[in-house]
Amino acid sequence: MKKLVIAAILILSSSFLAASPSFGYSLAPVGAVTPSGSYGGLSISAIFAPYDEAHAGDIAVTVDLSPVKPFFEGVSMTFSSPVFRLLRHPFSWAFTNSVIWAPVFTTGVQYRLGDEWNMLVGFAPLAFQDTHFVYEFLSPFAIYSIGADEWGWGCYILRFSYFF
Numbered sequence: 001m002k003k004l005v006i007a008a009i010l011i012l013s014s015s016f017l018a019a020s021p022s023f024g025y026s027l028a029p030v031g032a033v034t035p036s037g038s039y040g041g042l043s044i045s046a047i048f049a050p051y052d053e054a055h056a057g058d059i060a061v062t063v064d065l066s067p068v069k070p071f072f073e074g075v076s077m078t079f080s081s082p083v084f085r086l087l088r089h090p091f092s093w094a095f096t097n098s099v100i101w102a103p104v105f106t107t108g109v110q111y112r113l114g115d116e117w118n119m120l121v122g123f124a125p126l127a128f129q130d131t132h133f134v135y136e137f138l139s140p141f142a143i144y145s146i147g148a149d150e151w152g153w154g155c156y157i158l159r160f161s162y163f164f
Contacts, residue, residue: 022052024163026134030064032154035145036116039073041066043156049163055102055129056081070113078108078120082127091128100129106141118152119144124159134161 064073082102089101106122122141136159143152
């Protein structure tokens with residue numbers, strides 16, 4: 001029994017290495033309303049994708065920048081995964097090549113200026129995957145301020161992600 005447990009642990013831990021991880025970045029205009037105020041600007045992310053083709057379990061570190069002072073709005077760390085993946089879908093008319101429709105569920109934490117810690121929960125119903133790209137259109141998210149015990153909301157207008 002002990003050998004079976006050790007073998008199972010080795011197989012599960014090595015599956016991550018065989019998963020073909022990749023890295024990428026994303027850019028997106030973003031707007032949000034939090035208990036400390038509203039902001040709009042540009043969201044820049046560095047993404048680690050442990051499963052390159054499926055994009056299940058992507059981890060992103062995001063910096064939100066504003067065009068007005070203060071330029072740095074906050075930083076967040078999120079975990080995202082598609083809910084399902086479809087190659088034949090009702091949105092195929094919008095793309096010249098075959099893309100996968102893969103709505104994405106996201107959760108994470110955010111630190112904003114003013115010592116505000118938030119929890120994020122989002123859903124991107126219009127997310128599409130290509131070979132090296134992920135496109136998300138009109139992706140809303142909810143923001144829960146831990147200190148203020150209040151909810152806010154936000155939306156990514158168009159998020160463009162590229163993976164190496």
